[in-house]
Each structure stands twice: as structure tokens, then as C-alpha cells.
Amino acid sequence: MLNLAPKDSFRNGVHPPENKDDTSHLAIRRFPFAPVLIVPLSQHLGKPAVAVVREGQEVTRGQTIAEPDGFLSVAMHAPASGVVKRITLAPSISGAMVPSVYLQPHPASSQEVADGEPCDVETATPDEIIAAIQRAGIVGLGGAAFPTHVKLKAPEGKRLDTLIINGVECEPYLTTDHRVMLEQTADIFLGVRYLLRATGAKEAIIAVEANKPDAARKLRQDCPEGLPVSIRVCPVKYPQGAEKLVIKSLLDREIPSGGLPADVQAICVNVATTAEIGRLLPRGRGIQERVITIGGPAVRRKGNYRIPIGTTVRFALEQTDTVTNISRVFLGGPMMGAAVSNLDIPITKGTSGITALTTTETGEATGHKTVYPCIHCARCVDACPLFLNPSQLGLLAKNEEYVQMADEFNLMDCFECGACSYICPSHIPLVQYFRLAKKMVRKLSVPA
């Protein structure tokens, strides 16, 4: 078969405006503590953690406040020294109420972070590293929030040869990974050592998109002698950062439909996650804060902030002097981020950014875009990085032919990157259709 994919990249995709220049040059700043922090017990895919603190209990910053419940679960740590006010239900991005710990930071506290059981990269066994990562509460910080230690454990009989550190950050507006790569190279390379040891992979590749040449330069410059790691630059194209596509671009390996990176002997870890591993494990600490980009036209003091987990979106927008005339606020970037209906939800480990738009950008002021029928222009077909046929899937979704979508047109492979909806000149909400269709298919495939 003719290889039609461009060098170090993948076929199809789109080029949305990057909008990264407003924040990419701004160094990471520390965010103030909110009066109340809300720490959900489930910030990851998998089972919620089990709270190990009581209401009214004093906690130290970094102290474990919830333990993992089984292997597919991670620990939670106190984002500040303070007092546990309540353990109750709190609103979440999905609209569901989830069990959460309400923490009131002590204003006078020095906010020293508590150390835990250290994990030494030279002496720890792979299983010890994996356990330490679970104890540190580490999940994929790129947005998926999948427990990292689960990923590291290769399925029975699979061997991993390549570790990919994903610093692509292809979402518009977001510049957190970019800043982490510029400012935390030592943490990243230490994280790489932990990950190489834990997975047994022979080499690591750090993937950076071509719009961050300074990050690639800095990484090359600081790369320790003898560490089997290379830095590769991919052309700018959305959604280059998706696991399947970054593996395709760098290794020219195609994860089989429904499969895992381990099926092609690879593992892919986000660069900020890697930096956290390198930063936290030597002192046995846990994730109690993360770097996010707060940006978008509505935000006056845009920037990259190291923000305590549990800070509400409202507090974050207030502190960054956001205009009151906000129209749409979403967690993450504009291509895949989830819209927020309630500003009182907390930032969690999977939140890579807050982007706020005003009525001008969303068209509320000027009138929303008309949805036209599909004209078969094929732009979505040329955009889909998985070679699905969004046009056909869209027509089927309208007719509620969900099973046919899955059986004949590979609906379940769609990872909702949004390239098709973005490019559609008829403004058909294709991804929204596909999300609903996937839910329906899952429902139908489970016997009642």
C-alpha cells in the first residue's frame, strides 16, 4: 500500500487558528488559594477514591485525603493546608453531583507541602514505581485523566519497546505543555527515567509540534547524556496530539481498531504528566496542583498558572480579571473542551485549561450560524484522521441508525476530535451526533 501520510505526520486533519501567542511566552505563575477548594473523589476514569479524612479534620498540603479503591483508581491529596469543612456532593462538569471534599485553606499557613514515602529511580523495581505513581494520584494531565499507572502495566504477553512523551499540545489556546517543556526539563527527563524503568521500553521519544521550536531546542539542550531519548518535531496539524496519531506519526505504526498502544509495542504519556512524575516521586508527594492555561478573548489576565486542584472556575475567572460578558466557558481547548454551565465546579487533574469566549466569538451577538443540509462537499471526509465518513455517519445519526453506524461505519473508533464539525460548511453538529450515537450503541449492546 502506498504510504500517503506526510513525513512525521498523519493523513487528513485540520488547521484551526492556534491562538497560542497570547500565553505561550508567559512563564508559569502560582495561583492564589481560593477560600474554599472542592476536591472530587473521582477525577479520573475508573473507581472513585475513598476518603480517609473526616469533616472538621485538619490536613496538611499534600497529605493523602483519599486512597485508591482498587487498581483502576488513584489517590487524592490535599491541595492546601486547612480544615475539611464537609464531605458531600458537589456539581461536576457533566452536570452530575459527585462526592467531594470541601477544604478551607488556612490563610495564615505557610502551605509547606508534606513529603511521603520516596521512590528512588535507581533502586525501585518497575512495580514499585507503578505503585508510587498510583499513590501520587497521577493521571493523564493532557485531558483524558486516565490513571497513568494502569497504562504503564503492559497487558499480559505484550512487550513495550518505545515510550512516547506527548508534548504536541495541538489544541488551540492551550500553552501549558509548552511552558512545562520550557521550564521543567529536569523534571521531564527524570520522569522519563522513571517511565523507562517502569515499562521496560528501550527508548523514549519526546514529540513536540513545530509551533514550539523553543521547547524542542530547550529539551535538546538539557537532555542528559546517556539517556536513550530523542526529541522529534511534528508538523503543526490538529489533532496531532491524539495518542493514535502521534504514534502513527513518529513510529508509523497503526493501533488496530479498538486496540491499545501496547498492541504496537508503544506507550504514550503526556509531557506534563511525565514532569509531575519526575517532580513528585523522589519525595513521595502527590498531585495537589497542576499547570493550566487560562485564556480566550474574555480573559484579561491570560496566562499559565500553577493552580491548586479544587479551585472553582468562578474563582479562576475572577482572579484573571475576566470580562463579565462571557458567553461560553469551556475546560480545555475549543476543539475538545467541555462547556461549563455552572461556574462553581472545580478544576480537576484532567483540566488543561479554561477558555472563555464572549458573545462576539460565539455569534450570540451577531446571530448563530445556520445549519444547512449536508452538501457532500467531502471536507469532513478529508479532515477525519481515522478515515471515517462523517458525512454518511451524520445522515445515519439523523435517522437514528445507531447500530448501522457502529457495525458498518466504525462509529466506535471516533475519538471526538471535532475536526469534522469544525470544517463542516453546513455547520452540522457531527461530533454531537456521534457522542449521542456512541452512548446509544453502548446502551443497546448491554442486555437490559
Place this chain on the structure above:
Amino acid sequence: MTEFRKHLEIGSSPHISSGDSVEVIMRNVVFALTPVCIFAVYTFGIAAALVLATATLSCIATEHILCKANGRASTIGDWSVAITGLLYGLTLPPDLPLWMVAVGGIFAVAVGKFLFGGLGSNAFNPALVGRAFLQAAFPQAMTHWALPLGDSRFVDLPASTLAMPFAQPGYDAITTATPLAMMKFDGIQAAGGDLLLGLTAGSAGETCALLILLGGAYLVARKMMNWRIPISIFVTVAGITWLFNLYDSVQFPTPTFMLFSGGLMLGALFMATDMVASPITNAGCWLYGLLIGSLVVVIRFWGGMPEGVMYAILLANAVSPHIDRLIRPAVFGTGKGAG
């Protein structure tokens, strides 16, 4: 505490979209056709202007009225019916009676587009549906060609233009045959230069290959046209013709003549590329072009009529959904490269 707006907009991601919309694409097709229309009026005079105006207005009015009659919002604002109207007008003989133009325009939109479900659902190119209807209903009027660059073209109207409905139109003495008809029935080939510049007899807008190519190039540059379709048609037509011309250069014309005569340019660039009625994959578009090109050659060489672009495209339109079913790219992770 800051008082943010209470009601936030909720929506599924993505929260941004590319600038192009259906009406922008459609409007640009109209822009791309404008030079062709102006040239049609220059070569054939006021008669051509009236044909184009009647064609466009009848199509737009039909869509507007049908939408209203069915209790829907009018869809003429998406500009797609304007393209249908212009393209339809460009395929007609410039001295066609205007009442016939109007009847065909109504048929094009009512049957070719609205009956199928409107924009996005038409199986066939509506403009060609209108023309095919006229070809069947008024075969004589549809093969009656005025001379280009007639002296009084900006002063007098041909007698046929304002013919009474349902009456036999009277024709002026000076008429001629199209280059394709001359080739087919008399074995005479028009000069390449005249064909390229459009100084030959023919439908209002099919004659100037150069301007049609320019319009097409503009749309390709704006990524509003799949160039594979016209290229595939051109290569197929030129290739097959070349082979036959090698074999017998008296009976069969040259590839250049075939490419630049008749409705091939207009059809390949502006009608075959109708997004709705053409395949969705690039591979499918190559096959679709191959089919159209082959049919054009077959009809022109061995069919009863001198020109075959219209039927070639309509037949390929019918096959297009089947091409889409046949040619499906392997989904990521399911092909040979997977695993």
C-alpha cells in the same frame, strides 16, 4: 465578587468552526461563473442575456414559491439555486424561446431539486435535469444555434426569443451548426483557437473554454471544487480520443478538439463537480470522472447526437451513490498497516 453572566451557552465541542459556510461556497461558484456569463452576452447579445436572466429568475422563483407553499422558510438565501439557474441558462441555445427557458427552469428546480428533498438531496444535477427535459420536449428548438458575434446582436432580438408559448417558433435565416455537429455530420473540425476563445456556435455559456477554466481554477484554489473530477474527465476523453485518432485520423477528431468543443469544459468543471451528486471520496471522484469521460466519447463517436456531456453526467450522477458504496477507504487501524 464579580457578577458573571448567569446564562452561559452550552454546546458540544468543538466550540469554533472554520469560516467557510454553504452560502460562501455557493456564492463563490456564482462569482466563478460570472465571467462566463458576461462572455456569453458578448458573443450572443441581448438574447443570451435574456436567456440567462429568465433561467436564473425562473429557478429562484420556483424554489421560493415551493418552499413557501410547503410552509417552510425560503432557501434561496443559500445561493445554491442561483447556481442551478445560471448553469442551466448557460447550457441553452442563446435564441431559445424564453417561455421554454422558463418551463425548463421550473422543471429543473421542482423536479430536479425540490422533489428529491432540496439542497443536499438531489440525485442529479438540477440544471441538467432542466436541460434534459427541454431536450426531450423541444428537440428542434434545442438544436437550433445562432451564429456567434452576429452584427445586430446588441440591437435586435432573434424572432424566436419572444415566441408565443406553445406556438412553433419562427427562426431567422442565419443559423449554423455547432462544431460538434459539423464534425459529426460533415467531418469538419473547427480551429483550436476559436474553440478556446469561444468564437463558435453553441450554448450560451459553453463556448469559451478559457474563461470556464479560469473560473474552475479559482474554485480549486479556494478549495471549493474537487479538481480530480475535471482532470479525470479530461484525461479520459483525451486518452481515448488520442487512441482512436491514431487509428483513423479522418473519422475521429483530435483530443484538443474533443476537449474544447461542446459542453465538455462547462460540464466537467461546473456540473460534474456538483458536490451533492458526485462521490465523496477522492478515489471515487477519479472513477466518476473516468465514467463521464468514457460516456462522453462513446456518445459523441457512436451515439445519435453530436453532444453527450449532459447524458454522461446524468448517468454518472445515478451511479455516484454506488461508487461511494463500492469505494470506502479502510478506517484507521483496520487496513493492512494496522497492528
